[in-house]
Amino acid sequence: MGTLRLSVRLTLFVLFLLATTLLALCLGIAERIRGDRIDRAPWSRRCFRACCACLGLKIRQRGEPSPVPALVVCNHISWTDIPVLGSLFPVTFLSKAEVARWPLIGWLATQGNTLFIHRGAGQAAKSREDISRTLRRGQSVLIFPEGTTTSGLTVLPFHRRLLAAASAAEVRVQPVSIGYLRDGQPDHLAPFIGEDSFHHHLIRLLQQPAPEIRVIFHSPVEVTDATAAEPLARQLHETVMNGLQQIGHGGPAPTTETGDKTGIARPGEAWS
DSSP: OHHHHHHHHHHHHHHHHHHHHHHHHHHHHHHHHHTSOOOOHHHHHHHHHHHHHHHTOEEEEESOOOSSOEEEEEOOOOTTHHHHHHTTSOOEEEEEGGGGGSTTHHHHHHHTTOEEEOOSTTHHHHHHHHHHHHHHTTOOEEEOTTSSOOOSSSOOOOOOTTTHHHHHHTOEEEEEEEEEEETTEEOSSSOOOTTOOHHHHHHHHHHSOOOEEEEEEOOOBOOOTTOOHHHHHHHHHHHHHHHHHHHTSSSOOOOSSOHHHHSOOOTTSOOO
8 A cells, every 4th residue: 555655646746846847937938028027926835735735745724824924933844844834825935055956846946936044154144134025025934943853842942043034024923833643643754854865755755644734823923123032032932832732742732821822722723
């Protein structure tokens, strides 16, 4: 069964990559003919939805993405976080520069207007400006402030340097939690960590029954120029961590506070 599942899903995924490449080429030609940029966010969302369907991902959601542009912060478990989150709302991603060099995937990410952050002194300031510029154009931007992927059992401390982009663009920050479950337990196959390679991880993912992916959109947080970055990073980290616990990672979620106070969906709220 695993071999059949792999064959079907891999075929669909290859066809998806070919179709997405053709779409990106057509959009590029159309832009040259028109002489201006085409908003690719709606097209990207359709492509992400198709990607999730090809991979057989089952996504359940609580809460709603901000109806206005926001800086979105989320914990990071796997490369699949990107198509999952991108399928739920129009958003521009910030990714590490190495992804741009991945064969085909990197080119497609560039065509989807992904922002890339380079390592080194002074690069955070450039990335903040890129994020602020995108937010001011009316597009939400999603960053993974842990700076790396994790096992999905906890949330690493958030780097605070990029959070100032929200106040510079005069938008709110929306925390989001994502988690992967298999048979009601944290999925050990989903994390893309360590020295794992993309193609090995993809094959393992395609061979197995699909995990259940749960996403919580928490209440957006107001920020101003006077908002201190370090306390904001701690507040966002706590919200995302509590959401991850609520999803089922690392134990039950605290129930002493309501969703209205913490921005976390109530434990009794149904998954959509």
